[in-house]
Amino acid sequence: MKQIVETARKVPVLAETDVLVVGSGPGGLAAAIAAAREGVDTMLVERFGCFGGTITQVGVESIAWYRYRDTVDVEGIGIEFEQRTKAMGGTTPFPQGNSDLLDAEVFKVVADEMVQEAGVEPLLHALAVDVVMEGNAIRGIVIESKSGRQAILARRVIDATGDADIAVRAGASYRKTPREEMMGVTVVFSCSGVDREQFLAYVREHPTTIADWHKDWSAQSSGKEKEIFSPYLGEIFDRARADGLIPREMTSISGTWSSLKETGEATGLNLVYMLGYDATDVRDLTRAEMEGRRLVMLAIEAMRRYAPGWEKARLRNFGMRVGVRDTRKIIGRYNITERDVRNQARFDDAIGIFPEFIDGYGVVILPTTGRYFQVPYGILVPQRVENLLVAGRCVAGDKISHAALRSMMACTVTGQGAGVAAAVSLKQGVASSQVDVARVQRALCRQGVRID
Numbered sequence: 001m002k003q004i005v006e007t008a009r010k011v012p013v014l015a016e017t018d019v020l021v022v023g024s025g026p027g028g029l030a031a032a033i034a035a036a037r038e039g040v041d042t043m044l045v046e047r048f049g050c051f052g053g054t055i056t057q058v059g060v061e062s063i064a065w066y067r068y069r070d071t072v073d074v075e076g077i078g079i080e081f082e083q084r085t086k087a088m089g090g091t092t093p094f095p096q097g098n099s100d101l102l103d104a105e106v107f108k109v110v111a112d113e114m115v116q117e118a119g120v121e122p123l124l125h126a127l128a129v130d131v132v133m134e135g136n137a138i139r140g141i142v143i144e145s146k147s148g149r150q151a152i153l154a155r156r157v158i159d160a161t162g163d164a165d166i167a168v169r170a171g172a173s174y175r176k177t178p179r180e181e182m183m184g185v186t187v188v189f190s191c192s193g194v195d196r197e198q199f200l201a202y203v204r205e206h207p208t209t210i211a212d213w214h215k216d217w218s219a220q221s222s223g224k225e226k227e228i229f230s231p232y233l234g235e236i237f238d239r240a241r242a243d244g245l246i247p248r249e250m251t252s253i254s255g256t257w258s259s260l261k262e263t264g265e266a267t268g269l270n271l272v273y274m275l276g277y278d279a280t281d282v283r284d285l286t287r288a289e290m291e292g293r294r295l296v297m298l299a300i301e302a303m304r305r306y307a308p309g310w311e312k313a314r315l316r317n318f319g320m321r322v323g324v325r326d327t328r329k330i331i332g333r334y335n336i337t338e339r340d341v342r343n344q345a346r347f348d349d350a351i352g353i354f355p356e357f358i359d360g361y362g363v364v365i366l367p368t369t370g371r372y373f374q375v376p377y378g379i380l381v382p383q384r385v386e387n388l389l390v391a392g393r394c395v396a397g398d399k400i401s402h403a404a405l406r407s408m409m410a411c412t413v414t415g416q417g418a419g420v421a422a423a424v425s426l427k428q429g430v431a432s433s434q435v436d437v438a439r440v441q442r443a444l445c446r447q448g449v450r451i452d
């Protein structure tokens, strides 16, 4: 590729802080709130105009859809997200299991409030583009915004960008699933004008289960998943393909509906699953956004034609950006494995738990049994770079463990763990890799986190 040389220049320092969190999805939001609750100066930097990441920017509202009566679930800031949104009247029951859907718009306000209440210094519309290093230790980041190029210095940095942007620029080792094996990307959307009662009557007459996903995914499960109801829409699109409305070879249209309000709004529609896109490649991102919108319009046309109650449905909005499931993951001090997440692993350096919920790469296991694994601190700690932790979907692990830890509630667990560990390492006066994990665990317990 042809290259140019950028001129070196002086960059003004916008702020100095103890803990700097980059990215505000479920991972980053939990990290910033947790660090600030430990009493250290904390700043949260986000490239878009709202906090919440995939929840608010993509429109994925199903933060805990895996939860059933016997699920042993996480405790901590992720549960507060649900409770706070419910208290604002911003939830609807998920059509299966035992959880509520977050209204993505209301959650923007919930996030604003929780950030302010914790005393986190917020910075929106700021894209992190580079890192400031002192030897192998991170000392801050460089941002680009409408104010120009500025630096933010910090004693600890938490990378919660989803894509490990900061860790990679700091020189940490990472892995990326090959493009042809990556999980699909999705343009999530919402519709208005749906006749709820008519559609729910159709769903009752045509019940679908997780087994219906298998036609597209050949999913492995523990067996019980085949009996579990799923708000899956496949047959409608099969008919649209048979009639030539959707090209026969186009299998990327099918998926799940979730929130259906009495006002006729269907939000969080996850009906387009596009393979072959690497979301760390700007040209792939461009193609994905445009192709995703095209497919959504086809999906809506099929719903209007074949789904009872959808005859007058209209597109309400697309998510602000395409939804991404899978890009880079750091190589950590520990790399969690499929064996760990499928066998109730226990760790001395646990910072939380997560139920045995796996969804991705052809495996679907729902935690209906009370089985859970512990989440170790080592997966937040990159190799080679000091005073940097990661949180959210870019933590260290293999493919199947990613299918568990990418879940939003799991991201809040690694986020809260990273935030508390960063703060405790500062109080203890040691690098974040050397923090006394027992002290971190005690602080997490005081914050209401379940460790074992």
Ligand SMILES: Cc1cc2nc3c(=O)[nH]c(=O)nc-3n(C[C@H](O)[C@H](O)[C@H](O)COP(=O)(O)OP(=O)(O)OC[C@H]3O[C@@H](n4cnc5c(N)ncnc54)[C@H](O)[C@@H]3O)c2cc1C
Pocket (backbone or CB within 6 Å): 022, 023, 024, 025, 026, 027, 028, 045, 046, 047, 048, 051, 052, 053, 054, 055, 057, 058, 060, 062, 063, 064, 065, 126, 127, 128, 129, 160, 161, 162, 163, 165, 185, 186, 188, 270, 322, 323, 324, 325, 391, 392, 393, 394, 406, 407, 408, 409, 411
């Ligand atoms: C379509 C879809 C459906 C899904 N369904 C579910 C589901 O039902 N349940 C579930 O639990 N999980 C689901 N997931 C997975 C889950 O949503 C994600 O894995 C999770 O949100 C990741 O959280 P995160 O905090 O790591 O990253 P994100 O939520 O992606 O947040 C990253 C944040 O960092 C910001 N950022 C990125 N780079 C920079 C930068 N350089 N500078 C500044 N800011 C930056 C982004 O704008 C964003 O706000 C789904 C994912 C998708 C895409």
